[in-house]
Amino acid sequence: MAADPELRWFKSSYSGGSGTECVECAYVARGALIRDSKCNGGPILNVRPQAWLRFVDSVRHGLQQAS
Template identity: 90%
Template sequence: MAADPELRWFKSSYSGGSGTECVECAYVSHGALIRDSKCNGGPILNVRPQAWLRFVASVCQGVREPA
C-alpha cells in the first residue's frame, strides 16, 4: 500500500525526538495504518478497528499477551 499524502500520520507522545525506533499511525475509515517513521515510503501495516482498539487498550493497561 502506497502512503497517501492526505493521511494525517502521528507519533506517540512518548516518542523521543532522536528519530530512532519509532512508528507512526494514521486513522482511516477501516481502522488504523502503522509504518516505520524512518522509512515513510516503506511498507504500511493495515489494522482492523477491533484489533487496533484492543491493542491500544492493552498498552494503556500494561497488559501483555501470552507468547
C-alpha cells in the same frame, strides 16, 4: 499499500527523542495504518478497528500497571 499524501500521520507521545525508534499511525475508516517513521515510503500495516482498539487498550492498561 502506498502512502496517501492526504493521511494525517502522527507519532506516539511515548516515542523516544532520538528519532531512531519511532512508528507513525494514521486513522482510516477501516482501522489504523502503521509505518516506520524513518521509512515513510516503505511498507504500511493496515490494522482492523477491533485489533487496533485492543492494542491501544492493552498498552494503556500495561502502562498504568507499571507506574
